Amino acid sequence: xxxxxxxxxxxxxxxxxxxxxxxxxxxxxxxxxxxxxxxxxxxxxxxxxxxxxxxxxxxxxxxxxxxxxxxxxxxxxxxxxxxxxxxxxxxxxxxxxxxxxxxxxxxxxxxxxxxxxxxxxxxxxxxxxxxxxxxxxxxxxxxxxxxxxxxxxxxxxxxxxxxxxxxxxxxxxxxxxxxxxxxxxxxxxxxxxxxxxxxxxxxxxxxxxxxxxxxxxxxxxxx
Amino acid sequence: xxxxxxxxxxxxxxxxxxxxxxxxxxxxxxxxxxxxxxxxxxxxxxxxxxxxxxxxxxxxxxxxxxxxxxxxxxxxxxxxxxxxxxxxxxxxxxxxxxxxxxxxxxxxxxxxxxxxxxxxxxxxxxxxxxxxxxxxxxxxxxxxxxxxxxxxxxxxxxxxxxxxxxxxxxxxxxxxxxxxxxxxxxxxxxxxxxxxxxxxxxxxxxxxxxxxxxxxxxxxxxx
DNA sequence: ACAAAAGTGTTCTCGCTACACCCATGC
DNA sequence: GCATGGGTGTAGCGAGAACACTTTTGT
Numbered sequence: 258x259x260x261x262x263x264x265x266x267x268x269x270x271x272x273x274x275x276x277x278x279x280x281x282x283x284x285x286x287x288x289x290x291x292x293x294x295x296x297x298x299x300x301x302x303x304x305x306x307x308x309x310x311x312x313x314x315x316x317x318x319x320x321x322x323x324x325x326x327x328x329x330x331x332x333x334x335x336x337x338x339x340x341x342x343x344x345x346x347x348x349x350x351x352x353x354x355x356x357x358x359x360x361x362x363x364x365x366x367x368x369x370x371x372x373x374x375x376x377x378x379x380x381x382x383x384x385x386x387x388x389x390x391x392x393x394x395x396x397x398x399x400x401x402x403x404x405x406x407x408x409x410x411x412x413x414x415x416x417x418x419x420x421x422x423x424x425x426x427x428x429x430x431x432x433x434x435x436x437x438x439x440x441x442x443x444x445x446x447x448x449x450x451x452x453x454x455x456x457x458x459x460x461x462x463x464x465x466x467x468x469x470x471x472x473x474x475x476x477x478x479x480x
Numbered sequence: 481x482x483x484x485x486x487x488x489x490x491x492x493x494x495x496x497x498x499x500x501x502x503x504x505x506x507x508x509x510x511x512x513x514x515x516x517x518x519x520x521x522x523x524x525x526x527x528x529x530x531x532x533x534x535x536x537x538x539x540x541x542x543x544x545x546x547x548x549x550x551x552x553x554x555x556x557x558x559x560x561x562x563x564x565x566x567x568x569x570x571x572x573x574x575x576x577x578x579x580x581x582x583x584x585x586x587x588x589x590x591x592x593x594x595x596x597x598x599x600x601x602x603x604x605x606x607x608x609x610x611x612x613x614x615x616x617x618x619x620x621x622x623x624x625x626x627x628x629x630x631x632x633x634x635x636x637x638x639x640x641x642x643x644x645x646x647x648x649x650x651x652x653x654x655x656x657x658x659x660x661x662x663x664x665x666x667x668x669x670x671x672x673x674x675x676x677x678x679x680x681x682x683x684x685x686x687x688x689x690x691x692x693x694x695x696x697x698x699x700x701x702x703x
Numbered sequence: 704a705c706a707a708a709a710g711t712g713t714t715c716t717c718g719c720t721a722c723a724c725c726c727a728t729g730c
Numbered sequence: 731g732c733a734t735g736g737g738t739g740t741a742g743c744g745a746g747a748a749c750a751c752t753t754t755t756g757t
Contacts, residue, residue: 261486261525431750434711457708658739
């Protein structure tokens, strides 16, 4: 029986501008060197897949302390044309600022691409990205994982636009605010942000880092 | 870098009597030969983990055509004291009758054990069983996977007791019936079952094998 | 004064919960 | 006739959805 490799692949999602984006790197190894794909690689002899995912992420992008969750294991025999290799896919979430930083830093060959469309990526990476987006959509409707996608303080308008980008549909601002504030998922700070030629936005923070609660969200609009 | 093995382990859940139970087999390979554990084994060179799970299940228990879902990949470096091996855990659901059949058939060393308590199983199998039970509890609240745990026709009383066994709490019979019937998750058949010294029970079937719908749940009672 | 984003309250509907009694049968 | 499980209806509450206008600022 042939030897089977074990790898991890990480779909890093972030709100880049106001789009939900996925981080891709220029692959360095055959047979797809030079093409864009998900960061990842073989697991080490003495680490879990979770540790491997965190290590690969830090090594290839400089990102650390990010939210990481196992998604699914992909194992089609021909998924890697070079050699038999199963891959444990992960979802990672990073705040926009941090994401932009790492994309422009010393780590070369890193960029964000729209997450909600396929890019003809090598291996089964398109499928992994799709699974990551789907999972995030689920998560965001009944938890406050969005914590991991935003800076410490933010305007509720920003937050709403982030949710809309993730979910792919628009939300009602009154219902959105009501729920988040009434249920104390976010709390107002003393600060406001005076930006453009507009009324300044009060800044908020997430209240608690509880990750799951009883069916929050989403004030879907009819259209 | 040492070679890493890839295996699957399957937690087969069934309603055995009126308890939620997990199928265990007598392990045949070192270092735990003779002890009870989950059915499973190495994946083949040309199969996916899903195929491997189905194959192992059929081979070790005779069960086929069962509901199978990937749960999570376990990868602690020391989870297998013999050699480095990651394991992709699966949840399988089988109807009670089929379960009892396979447990008494030519396949030796098979038995059901209560699923909601640990059994000091080898490897991380207790953890896998716990994850399987948790997952089933989630599934059952917003889908009709129970389809896979019941025979074609059943009394609503049976169904309710099954749900109670899975969830670990009691349900209100009026609300339970109302929802399942009003939302056409189950439909009455022409038959009734005349059993003991009681009013005969009308028999029902599941209506459609849609697996997920919008938040069904289950009429939790206060206690 | 006007453009642009922030902010706000009420009504309706629907699904979940709670709760107690009669029904059909075998013995 | 009685024991046993099968079967039923209603009222209240809470959460989500719908919906349009006022406020604050910079220019």
